[in-house]
Amino acid sequence: MNENLEEKKKGKYILIRDGDEEDNELGGLFYKPLPCFGFGIGWLSFLVGFVFPFAWYFATFLYLTNYYRRDPRERSGLAASAIAALIFSVALVITVLVLVFSCR
Numbered sequence: 001m002n003e004n005l006e007e008k009k010k011g012k013y014i015l016i017r018d019g020d021e022e023d024n025e026l027g028g029l030f031y032k033p034l035p036c037f038g039f040g041i042g043w044l045s046f047l048v049g050f051v052f053p054f055a056w057y058f059a060t061f062l063y064l065t066n067y068y069r070r071d072p073r074e075r076s077g078l079a080a081s082a083i084a085a086l087i088f089s090v091a092l093v094i095t096v097l098v099l100v101f102s103c104r
Contacts, residue, residue, distance in 0.1 A: 034073060041067075042077020049084055056085035 034040040039047070045059035059081030062068075068075040 034071070040071075040074045040077045042074050042079070042081055044077075046077055046081045046084060049081060049088075053085070053088050056081045056088060060085045 036044040041062065042059050045055040049056035049059070059078050063075075063078035063082045068078055
C-alpha cells in the first residue's frame with residue numbers, strides 16, 4: 001500500500017480494479033473482436049450490400065430476429081442494413097412501376 005501512495009505522489013496513475021474481470025456481468029464479452037474482420041456481420045452486410053443487395057435482406061432478417069442480443073455492438077450495423085434494404089426496396093418498386101406504366 002505504501003508503494004501505491006509513493007507512486008501517487010510521483011504523479012503516476014494507480015490501477016483500480018473492482019474484482020476479477022471474469023466475474024463481471026459481461027463476462028469479457030466485449031473484449032473479443034467482432035466477427036467478419038472486426039466489422040461485425042451488420043456492417044459487413046451493409047458494405048457488401050452495395051454489390052449484392054441480398055446481403056441487406058439477410059442483415060434485416062438478423063435484425064428482426066434480435067440477433068444483436070448476442071452482442072449489442074452489432075445493432076447499429078444491422079439497423080443500417082435494414083434501412084438500406086428498405087430504401088432499395090422502395091427504389092426498386094418505383095423503378096418497376098415507372099417501367100411498367102411508361103410502356104403503355
